[in-house]
Amino acid sequence: MRTGLMAVAFAIAGLSTSALAEDFDLNALIALAKAEDGITIYSSTSKIKKAAAAFTETYGIDATGTKVKGAAQIELVVREFQAGNVVGDVIISSDAAAALAQLLPEGMVTSWTPPDMADSIDELSSDPLVVWRDPSLWSYNNENGGDCPVSNIWEVTEENWNRRITLEDPLNKPSFIDWFNQMETHFDEDVAAAYQDQYGEVLDTSSQSATATWVQRLAANAPLLTDSSSGAAEAIGTRGQDKPFFGLVASAKFRNVSEDGLAMAICKDMKPYMGFAKPGFGLIATGSNSPNAAKLFLHFMMTKAGVLPMTKDGKMSGNSAVPAHPDEISGVVEYAGRLTPHVAATGADDFDKRQDWQDFWRIHYKR
DSSP states (O other), X not given: OHHHHHHHHHHHHXXXXXXXXXHOOHHHHHHHHHTSOOEEEEESSTTHHHHHHHHHHHHOOOEEEEEOOHHHHHXXXXXXXXXXXXXXXXXXXXXXXXXXXXXXXXXXXXXXXXXXXXXXXXXXXXXXXXXXXXXEEEEEOOTTOOOOSOOBGGGGGSXXXXXXXXXXXXXXXXXXXXXXXXXXXXXXXXXXXXXXXXXXSOOOOSSSOHHHHHHHHHHHTOOEEESSHHHHHHHHHOTTOSSOOEEEEEGGGGGGXXXXXXXXXXXXXXXXXXXXXXXXXXEEETTOSOHHHHHHHHHHHTSHHHHHHHHTTXXXXXXXXXXXXXXXXXXXXXXXXXXXXXXXXXXXXXXXXXXXXXXXXXXXXXX
């Protein structure tokens, strides 16, 4: 009986999605948007200025892209909402956990997914809407060719890589801390299986999760922590090193890979995953004077033309119909299935456990 009810529910949900797509009228939305004031968009990347300019050129609607990073972006949205003076109409939030724990539950923002694109925006990308995913990738120095020297995440905790692993400081990079919690919540069995593959024995998880054990050992293995992904990329990809670093790098840093620049490649076969993908949620500010223009901008950003400045840096559209940028260097899109995805349903829990994971890292970190 339960199975039958679930089948009916899914059928109704499917009909509702189809009905919404049929009822949606893009031309009507454009007309409504053009009758409103221009819009301002907050995003953590400066490329938003190019996207805003492209939107204005396409629709004749004034749009201003403003770079506002992570925590500062959340604080700004909260202040504007409380003051009743909304400036940022669209927020593409790079701090997923804070958006899910603070902005959405309090009604400061809403999410809107273009109904005519529902078939190519999967469940993990639709609520809230994921405009793009920003990958962080296990990467190595390939100046002398050859395959990746690491095949399993547990290897980075071993003596051979002591003081030779690099990543951004998790205490200054909430997305790394959130990734730890996402792994523990959704992918801990995969982390444990990777341990067994590496060492031929079952990991004891009676006192803490496989993820916690891996994080503990990584912290204790004296990784080089950097202020930015650029620092990690330079440590890995600088040419002429006898023993180069290995580590996590944002896909955008592969733009510096060239014959005269960095020598770096992704570890595409690493077990159980070759990195993780941080979502950029597309949100509309409650109280915006231009809600239809805001919706139209999000619709535009879910197209190839809209997200083009970001896909060149390896960001991946939340719309599967949008292809990889032809000039993107890392090749990450081809291996997107080997990244741990972000599960928004537990994102508020990531926020609640940030302090616990930060304390855990502090206790075990050595350098």
